[in-house]
Amino acid sequence: MTDASHDAPPPTQAVVLAGGQGSRLRPYTDDRPKPMVEIPGTGIPIIGHQLTWLAAEGVTDAVISCGHLAEVLQEWLDAAELPLRVTTVREPEPLGRGGGLKYAAAALPRPDEPWFATNGDIWTRFSLREMAAFHAERDATATLALARPRIPWGAVETDEFGHVLDFIEAPPSPYLINAGVYVFAAHFTKLLPDRGDHERTTFPRLARERLLAGFPLPQGAYWRAIDTAKDLTEAARELARP
Template identity: 45%
Template structure:
């Protein structure tokens, strides 16, 4: 996501004038989360300086000695949890979302799986052409939502699921497929705002979206 990440990690990229991680922490705090562990590597000192002294929620920072991959980073971050016997939330550092975590938690408890993924409906970046069987074009739809669901990068883990994460590597190609085979992985469809922030275009679009939706503040 250069040039934004030339001087900072992705979580510190600003959207509508504020770092992504600030939106995330405020969202978690509003749902009663008191302690957050941030696993980082690249430009970790920028995160450390920004989050120093934060109390709502309190933040602990763990620095990876080498890139661990997404699954390895999740497992590494879990080592900083204060309560190792209760379920915990986890989320990627490059997403913006607001949905009720209490409902997410209730769904997870009801299903009884080891891990529950939040799922976002897929929105294509392409425009769709509305065309009849005869070839007549009736109109165009820009970037519609499609009838597919993607991993939104927000999870609830049971404590025993942590050991199933790779020490190094990606959980979506190892842990998740195995749990799916065992019938111990569930998905919660988000009814609320979500978007990934992976490209320069995403940053620009999100910076226009956030003020319109929430007046620049997480809900």
């Protein structure tokens, strides 16, 4: 079952999951939700960057799933000049990642069309249109972006005899990880659990059926998950580079 032909236009609606407490980012998240934390030197909260990026990629409507200190996020949204239409929802009770995604998706304006989704703590830039084309070409039900982050420690290269050959500072990981950005077919919403984690239920089932695709981020695309104060500092340094 698929929703899009290979020449279908990319999605124009998206869900942003912005309800996390961000406990590892304290004290920055003592008075604001994680997506409202600003990257030093930019003056823009993470959510502002995301909405600008989504709009630049053709998204006209976004649903933001709020949680921790939702009123702070709502106040910012009300005051900001937003580049797209935004609706906010708040779970009546904790539903888990999959249940929360399903609850937010119910507020999308066009339930019969595909949609993007992103975690609210992702700071990235790449072509969502290319990702949507990749998704359509594979007739996938769900596609997740894949990143290859740098390992935060130095690596040691050795030969087969155990001699140390080189020291490599923060090398790229040999493994791809879930980058927290998705394209979903319209009918994916019905496959989500009402409560629980879709990455333990829906995704494994789609993978077994070869309906889950992985889109590697293009070479040179910027990506960082903002989880700790160190991530803020490093993101600011990276973005300041010419």
